[in-house]
Amino acid sequence: MNTTPHPRSTRDRPAKPPLSRDAVVDAALALLKSEGLDAVTMRRVAAALDTGPASLYVYVAGREGLLQAIQDRIIATIELEEPDRLRWRGQLHTLLDRMYRALVAHPGIAATTMTEPPSMDATLHLLENILGLLLAGGLEPQDAAWAADIFALLVSYAAMEADARRTNPREQAxxxxxxFTSLSPETFPLVTAYATQLVAGDSEERFHVAIDMVVDGMIARATRR
Amino acid sequence: MNTTPHPRSTRDRPAKPPLSRDAVVDAALALLKSEGLDAVTMRRVAAALDTGPASLYVYVAGREGLLQAIQDRIIATIELEEPDRLRWRGQLHTLLDRMYRALVAHPGIAATTMTEPPSMDATLHLLENILGLLLAGGLEPQDAAWAADIFALLVSYAAMEADARRTNPREQAxxxxxxFTSLSPETFPLVTAYATQLVAGDSEERFHVAIDMVVDGMIARATRR
DNA sequence: GAGCTGGACGTACGCTGTTCGTGACGAACA
DNA sequence: TGTTCGTCACGAACAGCGTACGTCCAGCTC
Incomplete structure (x- = not known):
């Protein structure tokens, strides 16, 4: 047997499981859940996989690509609704609420969804479902198409607000x-008078009201035609 | 006369105007307008003022504080509307459109407004004006208070979309x-069927429709009480 | 065996925001 | 006048960041 005592290579491959896209995304997702978005750096993810950051670039298109993969993972966990003409409105709330919760369970990710066009699989399935619900409700296709964007925006925003609250619970409101109440009533008569209303409601409540406003608006528009 | 040839101090103050908060924010704003948000780093701003980044911390609370000061500067340029019971709706569109344009004129700033609670002067004046318009329209105070948030969100989002389009004109849609059209019609019957509607409209058009949806929704809710 | 390919990843680049310590200097005081 | 104190200015350094580039090596094919 040849037992030459030469230095062990730092690239001792058989000692580590091979990397894969899933492994990378899994590690990133774990970091996101436990420490929030700021912990999801290439170095931190690589360290969690006992490798270096440059190794990740085979599997994801940079940090941007990694975040997109994470988003799609999260969206894929959302249970969809079978559109029902009689219950579509409640179903829409339920679906968007699930989306909201999925985002909130991953601190900081909401902000990264904000400008993403829907292009990955899970996101497209979600879009299809939202459209299905709106059309089941008899709304105009063009309005429904545009509203899907608005609902996604409202979800992301609500989740971002929940993220901010987590950092600063109760203190922010x-x-x-x-x-608001310490402003000059001469200069800001309305803000001072309606300060209570301006800070009322937690992010979930405001979120569901916002959905309702958009839905009610769409119904009014559909009724007008 | 004493002309001792000793090394000239690097802190030759009389050669430079003293820094000030306005000077710092002005320099940052100029960088933002000409090169976009990514150029607004402490080093770039400091370089524009012929100093070092550490000098800025006397005037702004870090980059975060600098961005907030910039936001307020931008918002302060927006001409407000005197609420008129007969024209409030058009006025609201006009006001929000001005806000949109102000943001779009500063590439990238929209994204930084997303989670800012209204706390600086110009932002509060804007909030006061929005409330004024909505209440002039006879809408419910609680709905008006909540909708102010939603409108601000819609503006920021539209501006962010415009920013994205600037980077990638026409190519994105x-x-x-x-x-959308290359997806399987079995799996995505609605997305494929309504692909045209999904990508229709530029960010301004979608923006104004979104405002209308929210407004129509609020009117429906007010009518229902 | 030789050559090729693709994965693995170390090294280094070019940045980032911020802190800390020090110098310069004006105002106030004795 | 000399001294003290507070404030501004800012260099140096810290602790990161994402990524490009080049090298190594295992595995595969001929």
């Missing part, structure tokens, strides 16, 4: 209320 | 249409 209080500070804001203080700010 | 085409790619998306291609993507």
């Amino acid at each position: 209080d500070e804001l209320y203080q700010r | 085409d790619e998306l249409y291609q993507r």
Whole structure:
């Protein structure tokens, strides 16, 4: 047997499981869930996989591509609704609420969904489902198509607000209320008078009201034709 | 006369105007307008002022504080509307359109407005004006308070989309249409069927429709009470 | 065996925001 | 006048960041 005592290569491959796209995304997702978006750096992900950051570029198109893969993973966990003409509105709320919760369970990811055109599989399935619900409700196709964008936006925003609240629980609304009520009533008669309304509702409540406003608006538009 | 040839101090103050908060924000704003948000780094701003980045921290609370100051500057340029009970709806569109244009004129800034609670002067004046218009329209105060948030969100989003389009003019909608129409009609019957509607409209058109949907929804809710 | 290919990844580049310590200097005081 | 104190200015350094580039090596094919 040849037992030459030469230095062990730092690229000792058989000692580590081979990387894969799934492994990379899994590691990133775990970091996201436990430490939030800022922890999802190429170095941190690579360290979690016992490798170096340059190794990841085979599997993901940079950090941007990694974040997209994570988003799609998260969206893929959302249970869809079978459109029902009689219940579509409640179903829409349910579906968007699930999306909201999926985002909130991953601190910080909501902000990365904001400008993503729907192009990956899970996101497209979600879009298809939203369209299905809106059309089941008899809404105009053009309005439905545009509203899908708006609903996605509302979800992302609500999740971002929930993220901000997590960092600063309860303190934010209080500070804001203080700010509003300490303004000059001469200069800001409405803001001071309606300070309570301006800070009312948690992000979920505001979120569901926002959905309703958009839906009610679409119904009014459809009724008008 | 004493002409001792000793090394000239690098802190030759009389040769430079003293820094000020306005000077810092002005320099940052100029960089933002000409090169977009990514150029607004502490080093770039400092270089524009012929100093070092550490000098800026006397005037702004880090980059975050600098961005907030910039936002407020931009918002302060927006001409407000005197609320008129008969024209409030058109006025709202006009006001939000001005906001949209102000953001679009500063590439990338829209994304930084997304999670900012309204706390600086110009932003508060804008909020006061939006509330004024909505209440002039006879809408419910609680709905008006919540809708102000939604309108701000819609503006930011539209501006962000315009920013993205600037980077990728026309190409994005085409790619998306291609993507949608090349999907399996079995799996995505609606997305494929309504691909045209999904990519229709530029960011301004979609923006104004979104405003209308929210407004129509609020009117329906007010009518229902 | 030789050559090729693609995965693995170390090294280095060019940046980022921020902190800390020090110098310069004006105002106030004794 | 000399000294003290507070504030501005800012260099140096810290602790990162994403990524490009070049090298190594295992596995495969001929």
